[in-house]
Amino acid sequence: MYRVMLIDDEESARKLMRASINWEELNMEVVGEAASGIEAINVIDDMKPDIAFVDISMPFMNGIEFTELATKRYPNLIIIILTAIDQFEYARKCVSLPVFEYMLKPIVRSEVTATLTLAKAKLDEEHAKNEVLQEAEPTDKIEASTIDQIKMYIEANYTDSKLNLTSVAQYFGFSASYLSRKFKQETGKNFVEYLTECRMNAAMKLAAANIKMFKASDEVGIPDPNYFGRCFKKYAGISYSEYVSMKNLKD
Amino acid sequence: MKITKIKDKVQNSKIRNSLSFKLSMVFIGIAGILIITSMIFVFIIIRKERKEYAEREAENVLVSLSTSIKSDIDNYRNISRLMIAETRVKEYLKTPLHDLTEKISKNASLGMLDYLNVSEGIDSAFIFRNDFWYTTTLYNRLDYRFDEEVMQSKEWVEPLDELQGRASLSLNGNGAIFKSDGKTVITINRAIFDNVSQKQLGYLFLNISTSFIDDEISQINNENICVVTTDGTYLAGNSDLISYCDHLHVPEEITHREVSDSKNRMMLSAIKLKRLPIVVMYAIREERKLLPQELLYIIILLPLIYFICVFVAGLFIRRNITSPVFALTSEISKNSTADSLEKLTLDLPKNELGMIKDTYNDMVDHTSELWEKLIENEQVIQRAEMRVLQEQIKPHFLYNSIETIGYLAVDAGAEKVHSALETLGSFYRNFLSKGDREIPLKREITIIKDYLSLQKLRYGDIISDEYDIAPDTEECIIPKLILQPLVENSIYHGIRQKGEKGTIRISSHMEDGELHLIVRDTGVGMSDEQIEKVLSTDSTDNDDSTATQPGLGSNFGLWGTIERIRCYCNKDDVVKIKSEPGEYTEIEIIINTEMKNWRTVNVQSNAD
Numbered sequence: 082m083y084r085v086m087l088i089d090d091e092e093s094a095r096k097l098m099r100a101s102i103n104w105e106e107l108n109m110e111v112v113g114e115a116a117s118g119i120e121a122i123n124v125i126d127d128m129k130p131d132i133a134f135v136d137i138s139m140p141f142m143n144g145i146e147f148t149e150l151a152t153k154r155y156p157n158l159i160i161i162i163l164t165a166i167d168q169f170e171y172a173r174k175c176v177s178l179p180v181f182e183y184m185l186k187p188i189v190r191s192e193v194t195a196t197l198t199l200a201k202a203k204l205d206e207e208h209a210k211n212e213v214l215q216e217a218e219p220t221d222k223i224e225a226s227t228i229d230q231i232k233m234y235i236e237a238n239y240t241d242s243k244l245n246l247t248s249v250a251q252y253f254g255f256s257a258s259y260l261s262r263k264f265k266q267e268t269g270k271n272f273v274e275y276l277t278e279c280r281m282n283a284a285m286k287l288a289a290a291n292i293k294m295f296k297a298s299d300e301v302g303i304p305d306p307n308y309f310g311r312c313f314k315k316y317a318g319i320s321y322s323e324y325v326s327m328k329n330l331k332d
Numbered sequence: 333m334k335i336t337k338i339k340d341k342v343q344n345s346k347i348r349n350s351l352s353f354k355l356s357m358v359f360i361g362i363a364g365i366l367i368i369t370s371m372i373f374v375f376i377i378i379r380k381e382r383k384e385y386a387e388r389e390a391e392n393v394l395v396s397l398s399t400s401i402k403s404d405i406d407n408y409r410n411i412s413r414l415m416i417a418e419t420r421v422k423e424y425l426k427t428p429l430h431d432l433t434e435k436i437s438k439n440a441s442l443g444m445l446d447y448l449n450v451s452e453g454i455d456s457a458f459i460f461r462n463d464f465w466y467t468t469t470l471y472n473r474l475d476y477r478f479d480e481e482v483m484q485s486k487e488w489v490e491p492l493d494e495l496q497g498r499a500s501l502s503l504n505g506n507g508a509i510f511k512s513d514g515k516t517v518i519t520i521n522r523a524i525f526d527n528v529s530q531k532q533l534g535y536l537f538l539n540i541s542t543s544f545i546d547d548e549i550s551q552i553n554n555e556n557i558c559v560v561t562t563d564g565t566y567l568a569g570n571s572d573l574i575s576y577c578d579h580l581h582v583p584e585e586i587t588h589r590e591v592s593d594s595k596n597r598m599m600l601s602a603i604k605l606k607r608l609p610i611v612v613m614y615a616i617r618e619e620r621k622l623l624p625q626e627l628l629y630i631i632i633l634l635p636l637i638y639f640i641c642v643f644v645a646g647l648f649i650r651r652n653i654t655s656p657v658f659a660l661t662s663e664i665s666k667n668s669t670a671d672s673l674e675k676l677t678l679d680l681p682k683n684e685l686g687m688i689k690d691t692y693n694d695m696v697d698h699t700s701e702l703w704e705k706l707i708e709n710e711q712v713i714q715r716a717e718m719r720v721l722q723e724q725i726k727p728h729f730l731y732n733s734i735e736t737i738g739y740l741a742v743d744a745g746a747e748k749v750h751s752a753l754e755t756l757g758s759f760y761r762n763f764l765s766k767g768d769r770e771i772p773l774k775r776e777i778t779i780i781k782d783y784l785s786l787q788k789l790r791y792g793d794i795i796s797d798e799y800d801i802a803p804d805t806e807e808c809i810i811p812k813l814i815l816q817p818l819v820e821n822s823i824y825h826g827i828r829q830k831g832e833k834g835t836i837r838i839s840s841h842m843e844d845g846e847l848h849l850i851v852r853d854t855g856v857g858m859s860d861e862q863i864e865k866v867l868s869t870d871s872t873d874n875d876d877s878t879a880t881q882p883g884l885g886s887n888f889g890l891w892g893t894i895e896r897i898r899c900y901c902n903k904d905d906v907v908k909i910k911s912e913p914g915e916y917t918e919i920e921i922i923i924n925t926e927m928k929n930w931r932t933v934n935v936q937s938n939a940d
Contacts, residue, residue: 091732097739101750138728165731187734187757 083204084112086130088121088147089163090139094186098134101190107197118142119242119305122150123312126246126257127273130158132181132200137164137171141305142242145171148178154247157207159200163188227253228267231260232275239279240302246272281316284309289328294321355649359642367635374627383599386616390601391586393552398605398612400548401559405520405540405608408454409499411447412520412538416497418443421459425524425533429463437467444469453544455517458509458537459524460489475512482508489535492523501608503561505537516542516565542568556616562609573615576600591615656685664692673700727764731757752789758782765812773840773847774806776815780838783816787823795827800839808840808847808925811900817893818851818919825887826855826917842925849921857913866891869904897921 085104087095095114104110113128115121119141121133133151137144148160162175165186175183181203182196231249238244249272250260264272280301287297298309313321415421424432424440444457448469456476460466464483470476482488488508492500504510505519517539524533545559545568558573560566566574576591576598586603602613656678663676673696680686734757741749759782765771777799784797819836827834834854841848858866866887894907901923911917 091735093736093739094732097735097742100739100742165728185761186731187738187754187761189754189758 083107083109083131083201084129085109086112086121086125086128086133087114088118088133088139088144089114089136090116091136092116094136098188098193101188102193102197107194107201109197109201117305117308118144118147118150119303120308121147122243122245123273123277123303123308125151125155126261131204132159132161132197134161134163137162138166145174145178148175148180150243152179154245154251159203161196161200228264231264232268235276236279239276239283240300242302242304244276244302277312277316281313284313284321285317285324288321288325291325291329294325297321356642356646359645363635363638363642366638367631370634371631374631378627382618386599387588387601390588390599390614390616393554393557393614394586394601394603394612397548397552397557397559397614398603400551401545401610401612402605402608404453404544404548405501405518405605405610407451408520408538408540411451411454412457412499412522412536415444415447415457415538416522416524416536418447421524422526422533424459424467425461426526429461429465432465437465440467441469453540453547455511455539455541457539458505460535460537462532462534477510477512479508479510482506489523492521492535493532495523497523497525501610503565505539509537509539511539516567518542518567545569554614556614558613558615560611560613562604562611567610569613570615573600573613576613576615652681652683653685656680660685660689667696673703727760730760752786755782755785759786763813769812770809771812772806773801773808773810773849776810776812777801777806777838779813779816780819783819784836791823791828794833795823796833796835798835798837800837802841804842805840805847808923810847810849810923810925811896814893814897814921815849815851817889818921821887821890821919822851822853822855822917825890826853826857829856830854830914845924847923847925849923850918852916852918854916857911857915857917858909859911859913862887863909863911866894867907867909869898897923 087098089095089098099111099114109132112130113124115124117139122142125133135144135148139147144162144164148162151158151160159181160179161181162171162183163186164171164184172183181200184192184196231253234249234252235244246261247257250257253260255263261272264270264275268275270278280303283301284297287300292300294310295306298304298306301309303309303312310321313324317324319327418440420436420439420443424436427433427436440459444459448454448457456468456470458466458468468476488506492506499520499522502519502521503516505517506521509517509519511517520536520538520540522536524536525531526533542559549557549559549569555570556573558566558569558571560574564574584604584606586601588599588601591598591600596617598615598617600613600615602611604611659678660676660680663678667673675693675696676689678689680689734753738750738753738757741747741753759779762771762775762779762782765775781797781799784795788795815838819838822834822836827836837850837852839850839852868891897906898904906922908920908922909917910920
């Protein structure tokens with residue numbers, strides 16, 4: 082089963098995609114969605130998709146920016162642009178990026194299926210190569226001190242909205258999956274959990290200082306306030322605005 | 333030289349209105365007026381000057397002459413007084429007639445002769461006694477003759493009596509004593525009285541030859557002098573002038589008047605001697621030539637100088653004003669036909685004309701600036717309007733809405749609705765095609781397929797469609813939406829009119845490098861008249877106002893599409909219509925597919 086991720090700010094578009102395509106027949110499954118480029122960067126390491134459908138016009142980080150980032154970090158990822166904006170300028174930009182296909186909304190099932198079939202063929206081919214070329218275990222082992230360094234790096238750089246597991250792994254020269262495993266091993270925490278913790282602690286301080294959410298979200302490295310709000314609620318148990326009023330009532 | 337130049341110019345009416353021509357005319361006019369007036373003034377001044385000169389000269393002559401004549405006559409008068417005082421003369425007069433002797437008479441005569449000898453000019457003297465005996469100084473009495481009749485009359489001596497012995501002047505012995513040779517003599521005559529008794533004794537007639545006047549005249553050495561008596565009798569000088577003194581009434585001061593005859597024109601000055609019946613005339617002939625020669629030269633030279641001045645001024649005006657103005661206007665007029673305003677590159681001096689050039693260039697700059705601003709504004713407005721239009725269309729919004737509704741349909745299990753929405757979305761996507769005007773044939777076919785599948789939803793299965801697209805025609809570039817209106821026409825004016833099931837068949841093939849597109853329907857067909865109207869190239873047949881006429885009417889859409897293809901192909905015979913009423917209609921479009929715009933195709937194939 083190949084893993085498919087849908088990145089689109091329109092919920093109905095994601096849902097329609099999920100519902101209208103016969104994924105099983107293609108030997109694929111939709112493993113996750115993201116409503117913005119920011120969210121996608123934060124969750125993509127957990128999802129580990131093989132194929133990503135990317136909308137161009139999204140707030141906070143548009144599809145083009147995301148694609149530029151993703152092609153660097155995930156060279157094997159198949160990116161399919163799916164957009165309602167039929168503009169020559171976008172088309173030209175996507176041509177310069179290693180985008181697998183540029184498709185126009187509204188989707189036509191037959192067209193999507195045809196494209197996915199081509200993608201599947203490509204993945205099949207690469208899979209066959211990878212099976213022959215067994216992934217070698219990394220030679221340099223991560224030590225406890227290295228994990229400390231990484232933690233320090235995260236604390237220093239969490240305000241960078243583009244920071245994620247893969248970027249850190251690339252920075253220190255490890256594979257993402259190995260780093261993820263080791264990180265959990267050493268700290269008992271997921272990498273993403275740790276990064277989010279850092280950001281949320283900072284956000285709580287900002288909330289205490291009565292900073293507006295859209296400002297706080299930008300300052301802690303999650304410039305998408307919708308996604309930030311969800312993260313905050315998940316972490317703190319209450320919404321940011323509730324937290325702000327609670328804190329300021331106390332004082 | 334100037335005149336011929338002007339003549340040449342007159343030929344050209346454009347130049348006739350020109351400044352330089354008008355200026356020339358003004359200059360010539362001024363020159364003419366100046367010359368004529370100056371001549372008149374000069375003439376008047378000269379005449380006046382001459383007249384005054386002549387008058388002065390005449391005065392000099394007349395005064396000196398009259399003075400000397402008068403003094404001569406006074407002299408003679410004195411002599412006459414002395415004569416009558418002579419004792420021998422008195423004796424002769426006092427002696428009674430019976431006592432009168434030859435001797436007494438002779439003595440008296442001798443007594444007078446004494447005086448005659450001391451003065452020149454006295455021709456003779458006569459002493460008349462009251463009894464008309466007389467004695468004379470003459471040796472030869474035949475030198476004179478007497479007019480007895482006059483002598484008998486009272487008038488001869490009566491005036492002398494009244495003068496109480498004072499001398500009076502008369503001619504020829506008061507008209508009774510004439511010289512035999514006919515020469516006039518001036519006579520000084522007096523009545524003679526006795527000193528003691530105051531008794532009138534006799535008369536003295538002292539005849540003076542006019543030669544004394546001739547002598548005076550000859551001293552002046554002037555031929556134009558004539559001396560006459562007040563009654564016009566010639567005395568001395570130039571006798572030719574006598575004819576001019578008819579009825580001369582001359583006062584005792586100098587008068588001047590102009591006289592003329594066929595030969596001469598002259599100024600005649602005259603003066604009457606004081607208390608004497610003698611008039612001195614002096615004539616000055618006027619010069620035949622009007623003006624002195626020097627003046628003539630000046631008058632000829634003056635216009636010459638003036639013409640040279642005008643010529644130089646003309647040249648100056650031509651070089652500095654007219655020629656640059658002509659150059660300037662021709663340069664400016666170039667701009668009036670040119671596509672864009674150009675600055676003048678003409679080389680002009682830094683004078684008023686240079687200022688005109690500079691001002692014009694500034695104006696050109698300013699106009700160009702305004703022009704650019706206008707164009708820029710227009711472009712900004714156009715872009716803004718385009719954006720507004722695009723905003724109004726909002727395909728983005730439409731597509732997202734279709735997807736949202738599509739999901740609702742899927743969620744509710746309405747698979748058919750989803751399919752329909754999917755087709756509608758696809759149709760619009762291709763229909764709009766990013767605003768491209770030309771698309772590949774295969775996309776037009778996709779549009780038709782989507783369109784027909786949506787129409788089938790509406791009209792059920794009365795329409796069926798067939799496609800026979802040759803693979804080598806799929807990528808041919810055609811103007812967007814040329815087949816769709818034909819298919820629409822087939823549905824509404826073909827199949828639906830018939831009320832039976834119909835088929836629309838779309839086929840394409842290449843033939844001799846030309847793309848043939850055929851839309852055939854099994855509808856009601858078209859009449860020849862309808863076909864003719866649809867194929868008409870005359871837009872007045874088919875414009876909006878006549879679109880309602882029976883026949884063409886609702887086929888307007890079809891006619892418009894055919895016009896579009898004609899425009900695209902740039903020729904008229906691009907459409908063929910075959911039809912059999914009640915059976916079928918077949919519309920064939922032939923397009924020369926010199927693929928015009930590969931760039932569009934490439935981008936689209938990448939983008940799809």
